[in-house]
Amino acid sequence: MSEQRTVKVSKYLSKHLRHQPERIGLSLDEAGWVEIDELLAAAAAHGFPVSRAELDRAVAENDKRRFAVDGSRIRANQGHTVQVDLGLAAEQPPAYLYHGTVGRFLDAIRAEGLRPMDRHDVHLSADRETATRVGARRGRPVLLSVDAGTMHRDGHTFRVSANGVWLTAAVPARYLRFPG
Numbered sequence: 001m002s003e004q005r006t007v008k009v010s011k012y013l014s015k016h017l018r019h020q021p022e023r024i025g026l027s028l029d030e031a032g033w034v035e036i037d038e039l040l041a042a043a044a045a046h047g048f049p050v051s052r053a054e055l056d057r058a059v060a061e062n063d064k065r066r067f068a069v070d071g072s073r074i075r076a077n078q079g080h081t082v083q084v085d086l087g088l089a090a091e092q093p094p095a096y097l098y099h100g101t102v103g104r105f106l107d108a109i110r111a112e113g114l115r116p117m118d119r120h121d122v123h124l125s126a127d128r129e130t131a132t133r134v135g136a137r138r139g140r141p142v143l144l145s146v147d148a149g150t151m152h153r154d155g156h157t158f159r160v161s162a163n164g165v166w167l168t169a170a171v172p173a174r175y176l177r178f179p180g
């Protein structure tokens with residue numbers, strides 16, 4: 001299977017495990033899981049046949065470990081726009097976390113802080129490199145530091161997804177450090 005095909009399968013999985021399961025007649029359980037057999041049947045019935053081997057490869061070789069397989073079930077590790085409760089425990093974050101964005105959002109972010117926009121949570125990274133890559137999806141990346149230690153002491157909840165993304169509901173602007 002080509003790398004290109006693996007990426008295509010991964011994007012298809014993200015779309016239907018995070019955002020639009022109903023588009024192919026799937027329903028996720030409350031924690032975001034779906035039976036792999038059901039997913040494969042639904043994909044085939046909607047014009048995108050995927051073999052079990054292709055699915056396994058898309059899960060195993062995913063650059064960001066976007067999916068988890070548990071027995072006969074699969075779910076996305078994070079990034080949902082549909083309502084799911086991933087059941088992640090609250091955890092103490094490192095002193096600083098990072099968020100990559102782009103210049104055109106900075107005025108709004110200075111005014112209202114980081115908001116989850118279409119997702120459930122604001123996504124933060126433990127390292128600058130990852131956050132810079134996230135920002136670079138949209139243009140020249142701007143790296144923001146988040147004073148996560150103080151936020152946590154002030155009562156904000158942090159969770160970490162199975163693939164290492166730090167999640168929190170919102171980051172008020174006073175906890176952000178802007179470059180320059």
Ligand code: HQG
Nearest residue numbers: 066079100101105108109112113114115117118119123134
């Ligand atoms: C920005 C990908 C205006 C925020 C990535 C970002 C990540 C604001 C965009 C994961 C704002 C939301 C998440 C405010 C935040 N005003 N803009 N108040 N607050 N923003 O895609 O963090 O490939 O929902 O800076 O690699 O970019 O999907 O979030 O630019 O891990 O697995 O609004 O998505 O992973 O964009 O990316 P997103 P994100 P996957």
